[in-house]
Amino acid sequence: MSSGHNIYIYMLIMALVTYLIRVLPLTLIRGEIKNRFIRSFLYYVPYVTLAVMTFPAITQATGSPVSGAAAFIAALILAWSGAGLFPVSVISCIVVFVIELFIR
Numbered sequence: 001m002s003s004g005h006n007i008y009i010y011m012l013i014m015a016l017v018t019y020l021i022r023v024l025p026l027t028l029i030r031g032e033i034k035n036r037f038i039r040s041f042l043y044y045v046p047y048v049t050l051a052v053m054t055f056p057a058i059t060q061a062t063g064s065p066v067s068g069a070a071a072f073i074a075a076l077i078l079a080w081s082g083a084g085l086f087p088v089s090v091i092s093c094i095v096v097f098v099i100e101l102f103i104r
Contacts, residue, residue: 067099 033039059068071092078088 062096063100064103067096067103070099071095 033042055072058072059065062068062071074095075088075092078091083091
């Protein structure tokens with residue numbers, strides 16, 4: 001088998017697995033989920049997934065992990081205090097910029 005043929009098999013398997021992950025819950029769970037633990041777990045899954053994808057980028061997208069961590073802390077404090085998405089992102093960018101000026 002050539003390696004060009006293998007890639008199509010890999011793509012087919014990935015597509016099948018992705019499809020099954022999305023379709024099986026719809027076909028296996030017909031009624032309303034009454035368990036409080038499972039309901040709360042499913043409620044937080046999108047937020048956890050977003051956090052897991054975003055957090056590494058916060059520390060790796062800057063010149064140093066220190067500036068990324070400082071911006072993350074500033075964003076957490078601002079978001080916790082009720083600031084909107086735009087002010088949080090602008091101030092986080094400013095924090096990274098200022099810290100990068102002093103680190104270099």
